[in-house]
Amino acid sequence: MNPSIPPSTAEYGGDEVSAIVLDPGFSTVRAGFAGEDTPKSLIPSYYGKYTYEGEEKIIFGDDIYVTPRPGLSIHNPMGRDGIVEDWDMAEKVWEYSFTSRLTGSKPGNPLQNGLNDALPDGELPTEMEGIEAEEKPLADSPLLMTESGWNPSKAREKTIEIAMENWGSPAFYLGRNGVLAAFASGKASALVIDVGASNISVTPVHDGMILKRGVQHSPLGGDYISSQIRALFKANSPQPITITPHYLISSKTSVDAGQPPQAVYKTFAPEKAPHESYRALLEERTLSEFKECVVQVWPGPNRLTATGPNGIPNEEIARSSPGRPFEFPDGYNQVFGVERYRVVESLFDAKAHIPDSESPFPAPTPAQTLPELIKSALNGVDVDIRPHLLANVVVTGASSLLYGFTDRLNQELLQNFPSPRVRISAPGNTTERRFGSWVGASILASLGSFHQMWISKKEYEEHGPSIVDKRCK
Amino acid sequence: MSLNSGVSINDECVTSYKEFSLSRGKTKYMIFKLSDDKSEIVIDESGGEKDYEVFRNKLCDAKDSKGRPAPRYAVYDVEYELGGGEGKRNKIIFISWVPEESDRMLRMIYASTREGLKTALGPAASIHADEKGDIEWNTVLYEASGGKAGK
Ligand SMILES: Nc1ncnc2c1ncn2[C@@H]1O[C@H](COP(=O)(O)OP(=O)(O)O)[C@@H](O)[C@H]1O
Ligand SMILES: [Mg+2]
Numbered sequence: 001m002n003p004s005i006p007p008s009t010a011e012y013g014g015d016e017v018s019a020i021v022l023d024p025g026f027s028t029v030r031a032g033f034a035g036e037d038t039p040k041s042l043i044p045s046y047y048g049k050y051t052y053e054g055e056e057k058i059i060f061g062d063d064i065y066v067t068p069r070p071g072l073s074i075h076n077p078m079g080r081d082g083i084v085e086d087w088d089m090a091e092k093v094w095e096y097s098f099t100s101r102l103t104g105s106k107p108g109n110p111l112q113n114g115l116n117d118a119l120p121d122g123e124l125p126t127e128m129e130g131i132e133a134e135e136k137p138l139a140d141s142p143l144l145m146t147e148s149g150w151n152p153s154k155a156r157e158k159t160i161e162i163a164m165e166n167w168g169s170p171a172f173y174l175g176r177n178g179v180l181a182a183f184a185s186g187k188a189s190a191l192v193i194d195v196g197a198s199n200i201s202v203t204p205v206h207d208g209m210i211l212k213r214g215v216q217h218s219p220l221g222g223d224y225i226s227s228q229i230r231a232l233f234k235a236n237s238p239q240p241i242t243i244t245p246h247y248l249i250s251s252k253t254s255v256d257a258g259q260p261p262q263a264v265y266k267t268f269a270p271e272k273a274p275h276e277s278y279r280a281l282l283e284e285r286t287l288s289e290f291k292e293c294v295v296q297v298w299p300g301p302n303r304l305t306a307t308g309p310n311g312i313p314n315e316e317i318a319r320s321s322p323g324r325p326f327e328f329p330d331g332y333n334q335v336f337g338v339e340r341y342r343v344v345e346s347l348f349d350a351k352a353h354i355p356d357s358e359s360p361f362p363a364p365t366p367a368q369t370l371p372e373l374i375k376s377a378l379n380g381v382d383v384d385i386r387p388h389l390l391a392n393v394v395v396t397g398a399s400s401l402l403y404g405f406t407d408r409l410n411q412e413l414l415q416n417f418p419s420p421r422v423r424i425s426a427p428g429n430t431t432e433r434r435f436g437s438w439v440g441a442s443i444l445a446s447l448g449s450f451h452q453m454w455i456s457k458k459e460y461e462e463h464g465p466s467i468v469d470k471r472c473k
Numbered sequence: 474m475s476l477n478s479g480v481s482i483n484d485e486c487v488t489s490y491k492e493f494s495l496s497r498g499k500t501k502y503m504i505f506k507l508s509d510d511k512s513e514i515v516i517d518e519s520g521g522e523k524d525y526e527v528f529r530n531k532l533c534d535a536k537d538s539k540g541r542p543a544p545r546y547a548v549y550d551v552e553y554e555l556g557g558g559e560g561k562r563n564k565i566i567f568i569s570w571v572p573e574e575s576d577r578m579l580r581m582i583y584a585s586t587r588e589g590l591k592t593a594l595g596p597a598a599s600i601h602a603d604e605k606g607d608i609e610w611n612t613v614l615y616e617a618s619g620g621k622a623g624k
Contacts, residue, residue, distance in 0.1 A: 175476045183476075186544065186571035186580035186603060188587040208588045209475045392601065425573065425603070432577075443581040449479035449512055473475040 027197035035446030136168025178203030184440035214380035231356035300411030
């Protein structure tokens with residue numbers, strides 16, 4: 001950079017500065033500048049913790065995947081219900097999402113940052129008192145954050161408190177995911193179905209407001225699907241499948257489909273091994289890939305276990321479609337047939353759950369399946385607006401990218417709600433599906449007109465954190 | 474206030490709408506759009522053609538500066554027979570038109586400004602459309618009459 005050219009206003013605050021949009025999910029945190037098409041920063045919501053020479057170390061972002069350090073354990077500050085459990089760590093993970101790729105870290109206190117090390121012993125710089133403590137990371141940036149439709153008041157107040165007091169943001173707003181996703185599809189009224197990592201949710205939005213009594217959610221998200229895939233692997237024939245992450249493999253040779261893997265494994269002495277949560281995190285990456293490449297939702301009509309009108313069981317039809325191959329990190333590979341449908345069927349049919357006594361996920365109740373969530377959501381809202389919601393079903397969340405998902409959803413809606421007009425709008429563009437609410441928020445926060453929506457620092461100071469409930473309805 | 478774009482409603486939208494609602498069918502429709510600088514909603518056009526299809530075609534043919542299908546808002550004066558010799562009624566219906574092929578920024582702005590405009594105007598009924606088939610005359614009639622006519 002040419003030092004003789006003054007920095008642009010964008011870098012040093014002033015009117016040109018872009019707002020930051022922060023969309024914290026259970027699996028990833030999405031952060032970026034308002035007005036951009038995709039979030040520049042996409043980091044895991046997980047963080048790693050280990051001890052080195054008696055000192056506790058914490059790592060964030062993609063670094064958590066890289067090195068299997070002794071004792072490295074993986075944690076998530078977010079609860080499975082999508083509400084923050086550990087506020088200190090949530091703050092740090094979120095902060096990392098924007099300081100690592102967007103704002104950069106601000107110059108710290110010169111007493112600690114090493115810049116003053118050349119001072120002769122005992123001589124303190126003369127104007128220490130005038131030096132500001134560390135500048136706050138968002139001192140120049142308005143911040144628009146997103147949240148689930150069931151985030152409680154306490155959590156919302158805590159969020160604005162962090163933004164204003166710890167990050168020094170000059171302006172803040174908190175938007176509901178469901179509303180943002182509906183808007184991003186061009187709709188002020190919609191039934192928003194979000195299939196995320198730890199949850200599936202159904203949010204009725206009417207005239208730009210969520211209808212709280214109708215909001216439904218259950219734990220049958222992407223992580224539950226992963227647990228079903230694990231259950232399938234255990235019961236697999238010709239042999240059970242173990243996922244061995246790359247860090248435990250030193251070499252492998254290719255083998256024919258269904259043949260035992262030929263790999264040389266790495267072993268760690270107990271005191272050198274990372275915690276089992278590290279292994280689980282890396283296994284999840286393979287499972288995610290499996291979901292993208294193999295898993296398929298039975299498109300309907302009717303359940304996978306049902307028999308079609310011509311007397312042929314649906315499973316039979318599913319079996320006759322060509323299988324999909326998958327290779328594991330240790331070289332084991334196999335073609336997956338009808339079982340690739342079974343691992344997601346329980347999202348629609350609780351009885352299809354594959355039992356696994358070691359799974360942390362209990363068998364779902366019928367009320368937790370997507371068709372039942374939709375029924376409950378609609379029962380929770382005024383009869384008059386139900387047809388409008390059914391005509392505007394918006395699908396978002398990365399797990400909704402499961403192959404065949406929207407076809408099945410459409411069949412379920414048609415069967416359960418024989419209405420003249422049921423229509424699903426699901427962006428074909430995967431970026432919009434994965435980042436639906438981030439994209440919506442990015443556009444809003446970039447509008448000049450949005451300035452009147454922001455809660456300013458001054459207003460926050462006058463009214464305290466409870467202002468968030470009054471302003472961000 | 475709930476989450477919205479903050480885009481303002483030009484005063485003329487409201488005053489002209491008042492005249493429109495008192496015009497007893499002389500003006501049949503008004504179409505509104507987002508100003509080029511994206512700061513406010515302004516009147517695009519209005520007309521008195523009695524043929525609903527003329528209006529529907531106009532609305533659905535709206536284009537943005539790059540020639541792509543563009544969103545719009547509209548109000549239409551729907552006249553219907555009450556039946557049983559009770560005579561005719563007029564109701565104004567508000568329409569948001571956001572075609573799926575329109576620019577995503579415009580979709581977002583139109584969706585998040587809809588409530589603001591609707592509240593400012595205060596029409597009797599409203600309907601949303603992203604396909605031309607969503608606003609067939611019978612559907613519009615049904616919505617405007619609160620189910621007393623149409624469909
Ligand atoms: N193409 C895909 N097909 C199926 N599942 C996917 C796909 N891509 C990501 N996933 C799954 O989606 C989940 C993440 O969804 P996301 O909406 O980002 O969740 P959150 O907002 O809770 O972080 C993960 O469980 C991941 O495995
Ligand atoms: Mg999410």
